[in-house]
Amino acid sequence: MLITAGSQQGIDLVSKLFIDPGTPVALEAPSYLAAIQSFRFFGARFQPLALSPRGIDPDELRRLITHERPAFVYLIPNFQNPAGFCYAREVREEIARVLDESGVPLIEDEPYRELMYDAVDRTPITSLLKRAPWIYYGSLSKTGLPGLRIGYTAASPDLHPLLVRIKQSTDLHTNRVGQWWAAKFLAGSDYPAHLERLRSRYRMQRDIMADALNRHFREIGEWQVPAGGLFFWVKLRQLCDTRALLTAALAQGVAFMPGEPFYTDQDVPRGVLRLNFSHASAEQIEQGLAKLAQVIRTTPALEQAAAT
Numbered sequence: 001m002l003i004t005a006g007s008q009q010g011i012d013l014v015s016k017l018f019i020d021p022g023t024p025v026a027l028e029a030p031s032y033l034a035a036i037q038s039f040r041f042f043g044a045r046f047q048p049l050a051l052s053p054r055g056i057d058p059d060e061l062r063r064l065i066t067h068e069r070p071a072f073v074y075l076i077p078n079f080q081n082p083a084g085f086c087y088a089r090e091v092r093e094e095i096a097r098v099l100d101e102s103g104v105p106l107i108e109d110e111p112y113r114e115l116m117y118d119a120v121d122r123t124p125i126t127s128l129l130k131r132a133p134w135i136y137y138g139s140l141s142k143t144g145l146p147g148l149r150i151g152y153t154a155a156s157p158d159l160h161p162l163l164v165r166i167k168q169s170t171d172l173h174t175n176r177v178g179q180w181w182a183a184k185f186l187a188g189s190d191y192p193a194h195l196e197r198l199r200s201r202y203r204m205q206r207d208i209m210a211d212a213l214n215r216h217f218r219e220i221g222e223w224q225v226p227a228g229g230l231f232f233w234v235k236l237r238q239l240c241d242t243r244a245l246l247t248a249a250l251a252q253g254v255a256f257m258p259g260e261p262f263y264t265d266q267d268v269p270r271g272v273l274r275l276n277f278s279h280a281s282a283e284q285i286e287q288g289l290a291k292l293a294q295v296i297r298t299t300p301a302l303e304q305a306a307a308t
């Protein structure tokens with residue numbers, strides 16, 4: 001296990017290890033924005049895999065590997081960012097089989113693992129692998145303090161020593177004060193109760209947002225209620241550039257994350273956006289969604305953006 005400056009540093013180490021200009025990298029579409037940024041910075045050529053609520057399609061992964069073998073496959077199987085989806089157990093098993101057959105490394109990123117509100121299978125795909133190399137990320141950012149910048153990277157024995165060397169040349173080691181706090185936090189008697197408090201608060205926030213979406217967005221879009229994590233992924237019926245929608249929403253004091261930056265190719269679905277439910281109060285969620293629905297219904301610029 002390597003302690004890193006957030007799991008984001010693990011993503012940076014993997015980029016340095018695997019990616020040269022033009023290196024093929026397979027990942028979900030949509031995927032985590034800052035992983036895309038890191039992989040792109042090092043010159044990755046993306047091989048996007050369509051993501052459904054049950055996960056990526058293992059057959060599509062098999063075909064992709066046969067066609068052009070990627071340097072690795074990067075997945076967020078639990079409470080995915082941005083889509084909130086959680087992979088079905090059979091899909092996890094089949095992905096493990098495909099990777100074992102081909103020997104393509106798996107990079108599995110799990111910062112939302114502990115934020116589960118409904119019981120679902122969360123078996124790490126890395127734990128199902130028999131042969132393929134793997135790297136697994138965890139983080140304290142979603143359950144402890146994001147500003148502490150403490151995460152961890154576990155890796156198969158063939159990859160671990162390489163990551164240690166890259167980490168050393170990057171920053172020698174992760175700050176000790178942060179590690180000391182993290183160790184105390186994790187070993188403290190209150191840790192399980194803290195997780196339980198987080199889960200029950202975020203579950204309540206999620207349900208409040210689900211309820212508000214049902215009232216304000218039923219005619220405007222569709223979504224799934226996530227079993228964990230921090231986000232609703234809403235597909236609007238109106239095809240629009242959600243970056244233009246954000247400008248209009250900000251003018252009304254409402255922020256959300258546009259969907260476009262979570263995709264790597266030109267063929268970006270239009271009218272998809274990510275809503276966070278952990279931060280705002282119940283009242284803000286209600287008011288924010290009412291205002292956003294109003295903006296979507298009434299902003300003429302959106303129609304223009306959709307038409308171009």
Ligand SMILES: Cc1ncc(COP(=O)(O)O)c(C=O)c1O
Pocket residue numbers: 005006007008009032076081109111138139140141146150151
């Ligand atoms: C999927 C995913 N991976 C990694 C990170 C980075 O987290 P950390 O704060 O541990 O660097 C995030 C943060 O939002 C994330 O959503």
